[in-house]
Amino acid sequence: MxxxxxxxxxxxxxxxxxxxxxxxxxxxxxxxxxxxxxxxxxxxxxxxxxxxxxxxxxxxxxxxxxxxxxxxxxxxxxxxxxxxxxxxxRDAEASDSMSADLLDFGKAAMPAAPELADAALRAAQDLPAYLGGPGYDPVGLPQLRQAIAERYNARGLPTSPGEVMVTVGAQHAIALVARVVMDRSDSALVESPSYPHAYEAIRAAGRRLVPVSVTTGDGWDDDAIQQAFARTNPALAYVMPDFQNPTGQVMATDQRRRVLAAAARHGTVVVADETMAELAIDQVDQPLPLAAYGDAVLIGSLGKTVWGGLRIGWIRAEPTLIHRLVRARFAGDLGTPILEQLIAVDLLGQYPAILARRSAQLSHGRQHLEGLLSHTFPDWDVPRVGGGLALWVGLGRPVSSQLTLAARSEGLLLAAGPQFGLDGAFERFLRLPFSYADEQTERAVRILHRAWGALSQAPAPELGYLAEVV
Ligand SMILES: Cc1ncc(COP(=O)(O)O)c(C=O)c1O
The missing domain is CATH 1.10.10.10 (Winged helix-like DNA-binding domain superfamily/Winged helix DNA-binding domain)
Structure with missing residues (x-):
């Protein structure tokens, strides 16, 4: 226990x-x-x-x-x-069958891309060719590894299929890399704030997380990164250089080089989570993937670009590390489902069109949420992001948890700022996704408005839904 x-x-x-x-x-x-x-x-x-x-x-x-x-x-x-x-x-039951009225803004995600259903039908037709074999696939179908490698080539990073391994989503990839690269006694450099399930996966593999700060104003703290490398010699550094979750920041090219140079001096394996990287909204030149500037393991996923329910992710690394990862995989799972991989091959064939539509949807969602927030909460600090799915909003007061509880009692689930930090930091921040339909976003902001107003008043008696169900 x-x-x-x-x-x-x-x-x-x-x-x-x-x-x-x-x-x-x-x-x-x-x-x-x-x-x-x-x-x-x-x-x-x-x-x-x-x-x-x-x-x-x-x-x-x-x-x-x-x-x-x-x-x-x-x-x-x-x-x-x-x-x-x-x-x-009763709460456990409610979270099993997520009530229809509940707005879950704790997840920064979108409904499936419309191409998915037809891709699944075509994949089902291709499936019989695989049914004669045992079906366990720890490394990935050759055509999917090829399609993923081609995607890197298109993004300006030469890649061969032998450098790619398919996983069950990016979360699996993070946990697997951490487990293989780290010993129990090792430290890992992580961004703060960051994606909480990455913290969990890395913490489970090593001894200590060393946070370095990322802010919406200044991005990554260069000095802190250099000092963290020098002071703690981390075995692994987990970063999100493109549309960092939750801040939406993009790491500049020269900083990419500096991070990789410091990591090389200390023998640190840098892992770049690119789950958000292909969700650009503004058509500006994005830096190349981190591994174009030095040694880095890249993690990718179709989770945010196509659908979270597809559970297809991957790792790009040099082939010897890929071999170690494949060998280590069996302790946790025995391979990626074949049908999902066939769907992924089909979708990667139409990826540019899928991404273009996502970009247009997110552009609209970002503008809509920005407009609602500036009207409803003129004092909040709402940063501009060039891509990703969410805004890391500054509330001006350390009330994120309180606000989250008050919103919850009205049916809006939020991820309070401290979920993205270590040891309770970020009580002044809230991550708000702009990936939902207009009516949902409007309802969420209305609830937030009421919850915000209620914070300054005496608390309601703890009765009913808030007290007993949630
Ligand atoms: C930064 C980041 N990495 C990884 C994941 C997990 O992605 P997947 O659904 O591919 O496992 C998420 C999901 O929210 C994420 O935000």
Whole structure:
């Protein structure tokens, strides 16, 4: 069982106090941490006395907090095992069958590209040619590896199929590379903020994550990157040079060179996650893929460009590393599904047209969301991004978790800023996707507006949906 000590919980809680009584504010914040996975289900929370001491509150406050969390189903207290995080059973059911009214803006994603359905029909017709074999494919169909290599060639990075391995989405690729490149004692350089499931995958493979900052104003902190390499000798550096998630930043060409030079000096494997890279909106010259400037492993995916449900990703690396990755793969899975790979080959054949439509959709979505935000929240800092799926909005106050909870009670799921950081940072930020239909975005902003207004007022009594279901 995972155990959370009081110091760690305090760092996740950050500025948890609100106008509400302390026990209620603390219960709200812990509930959000459980709901968004920062405190995983099954984690044992610190003992009441220890937590009270750490937070500088009375034991009675913590007892009342835990009692409230128990009553609403977020904690179970078993004699001998302490207080363990859980979801109320009704909430677990709700997340299984995601209520139709719920707007899930926690995901920056789009519905499937319309080409997908026909591509799937054609792929089904091609499938019989494969049914005579065993069907386990750990490296990828030759024609898909070829199509992916051609895509890199078209982007200006000469690539051969032998440098490509197909995976079950980019998430699988990140976890696999981290597992193969890192030892348990190794550190990894990561961006902060960054994509939270990459943190999880890399943390599971190594010992420590070393954050370097990326901001919407200044991009990557060059000095911090150089110092992090020198100070910690990371085995791996995980970066998103193109439309970084969540900030939307693009790393300049000279900085790409500097990062790769520093990594080469320290023997660090640089992994560039290009999941967002092909979602350009503005037709400006994008730098070449990171591996054009030096040694880097690239990770790609059709998850954001075509559909998350397709589960096709890949790794581009030198062939000896590809061999190691393929060998290591069997401990986790036995290959990428053949039918999905056939669909992917078909779609890559029409990729430029798919990307052009995505770009037009995202251009519209970006403009729509920017317009709504500037009208509704003139004080928020809304950055301009050249691509990707979301805006990393500055709220001006450290209230992202509170806002997320208030919006949730009205049926809008959001990823609070701290989900993208380590140890509770980014309470002043919120990631807002512009990838949804106009009506959904409008409804989301209306809910945000009400939730924002409610923050400054006395909290509503914890009853009904917020208290018991979510
Ligand atoms: C930056 C980044 N990398 C990887 C992934 C995972 O992609 P896939 O669906 O291909 O596993 C995501 C999904 O949100 C992402 O945002």
């Amino acid at each position: 995972q155990v959370l000590n009081s110091r760690k919980l305090e760092s996740l809680l950050r500025d948890w106090r609100t106008a509400a009584p302390a026990y209620s504010a603390l219960a709200d914040r812990i509930r959000l941490l459980i709901l968004d996975g920062r405190v995983p289900i099954g984690t044992r929370l610190p003992a009441e006395r220890e937590l009270a001491h750490q937070l500088g509150v009375s034991r009675t406050t913590v007892s009342a907090t835990f009692a409230r969390l128990r009553d609403s189903g977020y904690l179970s207290s078993v004699r001998g095992s302490g207080s363990v995080a859980q979801l109320p059973s």
